[in-house]
Amino acid sequence: MRPFQPRTKHYWRVVVLCFVAASTFWLLNALNKSYSTQTTYPLRFVYDQRALIPIRPLPEEVAINVTGKGWKLLRKTLRLEVQPAEIYIRNLPRNNYLLGSALRPALVNSLDGLELNFVVTDTIFFHFDEKVTERFPLRLATSRPLTDNQHVVLGPVRISPDSVTFTGPASLIDSLPNPFVLHLPEQQEPLTETAEISVPIEYGDESLIQANVQEAQIAVTVKSLAQDERQVPPDLINVPEGVRLAIRPPLTMVRYQVLQDSLPLLDQRGFKVVLDYSKLHAQDSTIVPELVQKPRGVRNIVMWPDRFKVVRQQQVQPQQPQ
Numbered sequence: 001m002r003p004f005q006p007r008t009k010h011y012w013r014v015v016v017l018c019f020v021a022a023s024t025f026w027l028l029n030a031l032n033k034s035y036s037t038q039t040t041y042p043l044r045f046v047y048d049q050r051a052l053i054p055i056r057p058l059p060e061e062v063a064i065n066v067t068g069k070g071w072k073l074l075r076k077t078l079r080l081e082v083q084p085a086e087i088y089i090r091n092l093p094r095n096n097y098l099l100g101s102a103l104r105p106a107l108v109n110s111l112d113g114l115e116l117n118f119v120v121t122d123t124i125f126f127h128f129d130e131k132v133t134e135r136f137p138l139r140l141a142t143s144r145p146l147t148d149n150q151h152v153v154l155g156p157v158r159i160s161p162d163s164v165t166f167t168g169p170a171s172l173i174d175s176l177p178n179p180f181v182l183h184l185p186e187q188q189e190p191l192t193e194t195a196e197i198s199v200p201i202e203y204g205d206e207s208l209i210q211a212n213v214q215e216a217q218i219a220v221t222v223k224s225l226a227q228d229e230r231q232v233p234p235d236l237i238n239v240p241e242g243v244r245l246a247i248r249p250p251l252t253m254v255r256y257q258v259l260q261d262s263l264p265l266l267d268q269r270g271f272k273v274v275l276d277y278s279k280l281h282a283q284d285s286t287i288v289p290e291l292v293q294k295p296r297g298v299r300n301i302v303m304w305p306d307r308f309k310v311v312r313q314q315q316v317q318p319q320q321p322q
Helices: 011-031 070-077 100-110 170-174 260-265
Strands: 034-047 052-054 061-069 085-089 097-099 115-119 123-125 128-140 151-153 158-160 163-169 180-182 195-200 215-220 222-232 235-237 243-248 252-259 272-276 290-293 299-304 308-315
Touching (some): 085 100, 100 123, 163 170
Parallel strands (some): 128 180, 235 272
Antiparallel strands (some): 052 128, 128 163, 151 222
16 A cells, blocks of 8 residues: 555645546547447427427437447537437328338438438327317307396397407317307306406317417396286186186286386286186196286296186086077
């Protein structure tokens, strides 16, 4: 161990510098030699972005086996001034793949100073579609009521803007409903007064489809309803000649709703209920009442009872001519 004992206080500094210098010369010498190795190389797809759009992420690199100087290999590994191999897509391709052998010309043109031995990747896959722009009218979903049973929507629901324009792959655009249906937010409570609601335009595939608007304004006019009722004597129709009938009960109760501000103007005599004898239920001698006339503006009508008992009293004998 005596040769390694420092003779001056700068002894170890000199030793380290010698190792660094030796390593540098060895590395420089090694980088000047040729090597064969497997590496990855970047790809770039060149296509008309106004006419085509990729539906799935495009492959970004391909595995290859190359031969070259160490300096070139180091630069390619560190991606310093590397020109990606360009894959040209001029029209909508019939096949959604390219064999590794088909990539060779593009790779050879991009491998500056390296020799391509073979392409390791067997196949690269991609999926392009036509890029289209279509306009869809907007409609509000009718599956969910806007108000409770004490209020009503008056007039049409106004949507602003009244349409949305989508841009994206043709296959996905064609799958969208036309007209495009808007759904109220789940937390939206039933409306009890006139209001405007912001409804998001949700269609999925936001990464591929772009909409010119992100939400629409729904304007709804809401009015209060008043509950009212009245008794109406039903009329028997289609009764055979000479037959006298009695009905039980003699009156029907008609319950209905009408706009609160229209209740004082309602003509309650406008209700007409009939019992059609031709529709008599023979097993229990009952007839279902029919509302054949009602005042304008009346809604949510319920009649009680839902069946009337028909009792035959006596049959009047027609007089014989003398």
